[in-house]
Amino acid sequence: MTEILNKTPLHALHVELGGKMVPFAGYDMPVQYPLGIMGEHKQTREKAGLFDVSHMGQARYTGDEAALEALLTCDLALLGAGEQKYTLLLNDQGGIRDDLMVSRPDGDGIFLVVNAAMKDQDFAHLEAGTAGKGKLVRLEDRALLALQGPAAKDVMARLCPDASKLIFMQCGAFTLDGVEVLVSRSGYTGEDGFEISIPQADAVRIARLLLAQDEVEAIGLGARDSLRLEAGLCLYGHDMDTTRTPVEASLIWALAKTRRERGDFPGAAIIQQQIDAKTSQKRIGLTLSGAPAREGAEIATKDGKIVGVVTSGGFGPTFNGPVAMGYVERDFMAEGTELDLIVRGKPRAATVTKLPFVPHNFFRG
Template identity: 55%
Template sequence: MTDHDTEDHLEDLPLDPLPLDAWHRAKGARMVPFAGYEMPIQYEGIVAEHTWTRENVGLFDVSHMGQLLLSGPGLDAAVEAVLPIDLSTLKLGQQRYSLLLDEDGGVLDDLMVSRWPDALYLVVNGATKWDDIGTLREALPDDITLNHLDDRALLALQGPKAADALARHADGKYPLSALTFMRFGLFTIAGHEVTIARAGYTGEDGFEISLPAAAAAEIADLLCGEPEVKPIGLGARDSLRLEAGLPLYGHDMSPETSPIEAGLIFGINKRRRSEGGFPGADRIIREIAEGTRRKWVGLRLDGRLPAREGAEVFAGDDHIGTVTSGGFSPTLGAPIAMAYVAAAHAAPGTAIEVEVRGKRLSATVTPTPFVPHRYFRGS
């Protein structure tokens, strides 16, 4: 979502309140600066909120994210010149992960793209949204309209009981159960028109709800009135995404990383890998063919001491990489991390060491996700 430089810069500026700012405070949230906003990091405690989401349903306020709507003549061709996405295979009601790259193939942001009638809807990271808007406006033709939907909030309802809780309130032309992972539809909740996508950032089944900001408190109250649902903060969102092996922009990827070494080749659709025609394509195509000097991997550490971002990784006396995300996994009861390491040491099962507080801790390269995803792909 943000790199340290961006966070430091944003936190020097006045913080904007989320549409639900007063709602969070009334619920007892501890608020912290993040991505230019004051955001709830926890209510009852990170581990308790993490476990509740794994077993029930968590409501996350992600209204800091940027919601953008693109429209105009020749839209698909214009967007394909900017993103490595194949829009010919993105049908109405579908969404897809993609990447905004610089001319050298570095990652400027990761984002979601959805096919709306006569438009494309993008969700971009909160701390990068203003840069993203500037990059897109500069790169897209003048007859492509970019609307920043700053009058809308975004809520994520995540957990194994999310579908049951949301179905009690979401009315549409078809039942909520018709949505499978990475599909979306138009619904109403309490008379308000909303867009619901079956997606999220926790590894659990769940939904992201785009709704009028003015209705956010009403709908949040309605959802948290269900016995399965509690509000959850940024702390548990981070521990959940770590267990799910999901990268965080500015930490696990940045302009200094390519999507190939970051393991994000799925964000570059098959046709585009051969045809190119997007920023950084030469480097991307070369790395697909030749490989990369380093790779992003999962790590399982021995003991209970977690490795945090910036911890150095070694193989014997050789420095082979750096941790990009890490922490203690409540679900596994063990420390886990993700890191870039030299390609020769990236195979699952490889024994390495991570330096934490001046000590070398034994660790093993481990496939991700650490905790299996439970996305709903249909019965």
């Protein structure tokens, strides 16, 4: 039986651009274009890349914000107009149901962006958790584009000058080529850049306009993955899931200090106990030489004891070598710890390395 795949509003454009289409999170998406993953990765680090992330889930929440906040790890009272925050959706055991962005781009409540593969579950969970107190509206008629890379600001200065004045994790409603768009200065590559939510009827025209700029090339999911891995950013379902808490996932920074003090987030008792007692495992970065270690590769001590597992791994084109993230027992999490990664039965020497592997290049003003 063939799976019926969804298509984003840009699907025909991807095909026209020579995108190699693959199934991803229920969508038929471009894994790469003729430039290739290596070239697309470098293009994004050196100039600018345009990503279609319309498969991700966009929604608006209006109503009692305390009801929404109770499901998350951020402090919505501290989220000002024009601000965006990375936050986590937790279950009652403190396990990570998803990671998401919340923001206030305009006067109309909270704008949320969740992972494509999780959107149905997330929205159902948010609706159930806020029933009778707030209203969640899925924005299925909007596309989402990410313009990433050091030249992204020059492109935006040309096409949407007001949005180019945002700094990292700020957002707003702007007009781009006559279309009302929601723009945030953020992304998933470690580079400076923008995410642009567009009414789907205008998405292809805006994408073509962005691609027509000299600095910009279309980038597929392959480079999106290698870029985020070098930036040390988690991929949901791989580097974190409901079996991992924010403490284990090294994402405790996404838990607002005020929420931690109040202890009013899901799984608070478990998470507080893990903070105090220091949990058994932690997400760390690893570098190695030779063969890339992929997801599922075991992490061993030099005397062969298995102490963890790789959750994301591959070749880092900018780092110019294999990089991986994984979970290890706490005794082995210190930077510089020498370990082995078991690749096809052979131990490959690896070193625990500070994340990110490639420095972040965010514009903080």
